[in-house]
Amino acid sequence: METTKSTSGKPRVVIIGGGFAGLNAAKSLRKAPVEVTLIDRRNFHLFQPLLYQVATGGLSPANIASPLRWVLRRQRNCEVVLAEVVGFDLEGRRVFTAEGDIPYDYLVVAAGSRHSYFGKDEWAELAPGLKTIEDATDIRGRVYSAFEHAEHEQDPQLRRARLNFVIVGGGPTGVELAGALAEIARHSLRNDFRHINPAEARIMLVEAGSRVLGGFPDDLSAKAHLSLEQLGVTVRTATMVTAITPEDVELKSAVGVERWPTRTVLWAAGVLASPLSKALTADSQAEADRAGRIMVQADTSLPGRPEVFVIGDMASYKQADGKLLPGVAQVAIQQGRYVARLIAARVKGKASEPFHYVDLGNLATIGRRSAVAQIRKLHFSGVVAWWLWLLIHLMHIVTFRNRLLVLTQWAWSYFTYDRAARLITGDVPSDADLAALQRLASPPQQR
Numbered sequence: 001m002e003t004t005k006s007t008s009g010k011p012r013v014v015i016i017g018g019g020f021a022g023l024n025a026a027k028s029l030r031k032a033p034v035e036v037t038l039i040d041r042r043n044f045h046l047f048q049p050l051l052y053q054v055a056t057g058g059l060s061p062a063n064i065a066s067p068l069r070w071v072l073r074r075q076r077n078c079e080v081v082l083a084e085v086v087g088f089d090l091e092g093r094r095v096f097t098a099e100g101d102i103p104y105d106y107l108v109v110a111a112g113s114r115h116s117y118f119g120k121d122e123w124a125e126l127a128p129g130l131k132t133i134e135d136a137t138d139i140r141g142r143v144y145s146a147f148e149h150a151e152h153e154q155d156p157q158l159r160r161a162r163l164n165f166v167i168v169g170g171g172p173t174g175v176e177l178a179g180a181l182a183e184i185a186r187h188s189l190r191n192d193f194r195h196i197n198p199a200e201a202r203i204m205l206v207e208a209g210s211r212v213l214g215g216f217p218d219d220l221s222a223k224a225h226l227s228l229e230q231l232g233v234t235v236r237t238a239t240m241v242t243a244i245t246p247e248d249v250e251l252k253s254a255v256g257v258e259r260w261p262t263r264t265v266l267w268a269a270g271v272l273a274s275p276l277s278k279a280l281t282a283d284s285q286a287e288a289d290r291a292g293r294i295m296v297q298a299d300t301s302l303p304g305r306p307e308v309f310v311i312g313d314m315a316s317y318k319q320a321d322g323k324l325l326p327g328v329a330q331v332a333i334q335q336g337r338y339v340a341r342l343i344a345a346r347v348k349g350k351a352s353e354p355f356h357y358v359d360l361g362n363l364a365t366i367g368r369r370s371a372v373a374q375i376r377k378l379h380f381s382g383v384v385a386w387w388l389w390l391l392i393h394l395m396h397i398v399t400f401r402n403r404l405l406v407l408t409q410w411a412w413s414y415f416t417y418d419r420a421a422r423l424i425t426g427d428v429p430s431d432a433d434l435a436a437l438q439r440l441a442s443p444p445q446q447r
Contacts, residue, residue, distance in 0.1 A: 010035050010077075011347055014095055014104035016085050016276070018045050018068045020329045021110035021312030023398070024336030026078055027071075032344035036078040037102060039095070043067055043082050046133065047397055049329060050406070052173060054136035056143065056180040057188075057422030058413055061133045063405045066398045085111070085276060090283045090305055106307050106343050109276060110336065113313035113327065116270035116291065125429065126244045127265040130173055139266060140421075141428040143181065146264045147189060148424070150196050161261035163201040166249050168241050169269030170207030171214070172364040175224055177266060178205040179367035182231040187417040204234045204260065206251065208269075211237055213372065215326055216362055220372040223381045227366040241269075246431055263431065271327060273314045280310065289316045293327075298354035299342060300335055309342075311335035319357065329396070330360050363389045368414070 011034050015022045018040035026038045047064040054061055068080045083097035088107075095102045115129035128138050143165070150162035165181055167174050185201035192198070205212065205228065211221045212228070212235060228235050236251065243250035248261045273292030280286060285303040286294050293316035294302070300315060302308045312332035317325045325331045334357055342352040361375035365386060373385035380388060390410065397403045413419060 011105035012037065012103060013106045013108065013343055014039065014102055015108040015110065016040075016095065017110035017112055017312070018042070018080075019048070019110060019112050019312060019332065021112075021332035021336040022108065023068070023071065024333050025108050025110065025311070025340045026336075027075065028337045028340030029344065030075045030077065032077070032340065033347055034077065034106075034343065036075075037081055037104075038068065038072070038078060039081045039083055039085060039097065039102070040068060041082070041084040043069065043080075045071060045398055047402070048131070049393060049396075051130055051133075051136050052176045052180060054133065054421070055130055055139040055177065056184060057140055057419035058180065059406060059409055060421045061137065063402055063409060064397070065133060066402055071398055087279050088283050090280075090302075090308060093307070104307075106309070106346075108309045108311065108336075108339055108343075109280060109314060110310075110312040110332070111274035111276045111314055113271040113273050113291075114275075115267060116272035117267070118270055120244075123244045123267070126246060127168060127267040129267040130177070137425055138428075141424045141426055142264050143184070144422055144424050145428045147193065147196070147198055147201075149263070151193050152195075157261070159196065161247070162263055163196070163198075164260065164262035164264070165201060165203045166241075166260065166262050166265045167203070167205045168265065168267050170205055170209065170212035170235070170237065171268060172362075174205055174207070174268035175212055175228065175364055175366060177268060178203055178228055178233045179231055179365065179370070182228075182233050183367055183417070184419065184422075186232065188419045188422070190417075202234065203232065204236060204262075206239050206241055206249075207235070207237045208240045209237065213364055216364070216372060216374060217379060220374060220379055220381060224364065224366055224372050227370045227372075227381075231367050231370075271313065277310075277314055280308075284308070286310075291316075299352065300339060300355050309339045311339055317355070317357075325357055328362075331357060333396075334358065363392060365389045 013034045013036045015026050015038045023045050026036050029036050044065040044067050050064045053059040072078050083099040085097050087096040093104050117123045146162050150159050153159040167178050181203050185198045189198040213221045213224050239251050239253040242252045248259045250259050277288050277292045277294050281288050288294050294310045295316045296310050300309045300311050313327045338355045345352045363373045365371040369383050369386050371385035371389045373380040373388045394403050
């Protein structure tokens with residue numbers, strides 16, 4: 001098999017994506033006899049599980065982002081390339097980027113995912129999702145601007161609409177956002193305004209399924225539901241959002257269709273694999289599921305392409321029991337480390353085993369001293385689960401500096417209820433802006 005050796009004569013491993021999967025693959029190859037090239041269009045690794053805390057002003061962006069070059073600065077067999085991948089030549093073993101072509105012997109694609117609005121892409125401007133730093137600061141601006149607009153609103157009905165918040169999606173991100181918003185309204189902003197009472201804000205969490213945290217056991221899901229209600233969050237399960245406008249949302253449930261006035265809708269409902277999945281399937285025998293995730297083999301490689309691996313949120317991996325692995329950080333981390341071990345073994349002419357996922361459990365925080373946790377067969381809720389959540393998240397933050405910064409911010413927020421990063425930055429869309437975008441996005445017959 002013809003290869004494309006690096007200048008050192010060692011096999012070249014190209015990794016696309018500096019998220020959990022890609023970064024762990026790169027770091028785990030530090031002692032392997034290979035040359036590693038990590039490509040990302042951003043120059044930092046983002047700790048996405050804490051992104052909602054940036055969106056709600058609890059943490060600053062720099063607290064959860066670490067420059068890739070800093071993280072890998074001591075790994076002499078790895079270089080970082082800041083570029084956007086635009087395509088592949090799998091037969092010629094080349095990656096096409098906007099900055100030029102990069103050859104490879106082994107290719108690891110871990111480009112992650114983006115929001116899915118289930119065919120309603122026109123909702124994107126009205127209901128931002130939460131995948132990037134820019135998403136988080138946009139949401140932060142919209143949330144705190146809602147209280148600012150309500151402070152100066154003279155019409156009681158419009159003021160009420162300003163203080164209504166809708167979160168679409170009852171997974172961990174939606175639950176964590178809802179809990180954080182409840183704490184903001186009832187504690188963080190309690191004494192900040194003169195003409196409104198922030199505690200009068202109404203927060204609605206909408207979930208199309210029968211329960212929140214559908215990936216958790218039934219008992220933990222029920223406890224999370226109860227905890228949210230105790231925080232003052234209205235939880236609507238078995239309810240679908242069928243329309244979003246700049247003035248309200250349309251909800252459909254077993255009792256019928258209703259409209260709820262609001263100016264702030266946040267999206268936490270669906271994900272879609274990176275657009276690179278289309279380029280890979282077009283140039284290989286691989287197939288993709290409805291979410292764009294590529295169906296990979298037992299060793300996470302593409303069918304007919306044993307040197308090309310797809311891991312993390314881009315991969316649709318079916319376990320021996322027929323169940324698909326969830327798109328969570330621990331899956332991405334384990335797959336990244338596995339692929340690194342597999343490549344190192346192949347370079348040395350050794351055999352490798354199929355990927356085996358070890359479920360370390362699930363965690364979700366709901367609010368102050370409230371969380372749910374599943375660790376193997378053990379179930380925890382309340383304060384114990386909250387401490388577990390804090391500890392495990394701190395352990396997985398990439399750099400010690402960020403761990404220290406996050407711990408300091410958490411301690412400050414715990415004792416003071418203050419969210420020190422509650423800044424309104426950038427251009428928050430006005431009602432007129434959103435209405436204009438809605439008109440442009442609507443089909444001609446609806447305008």
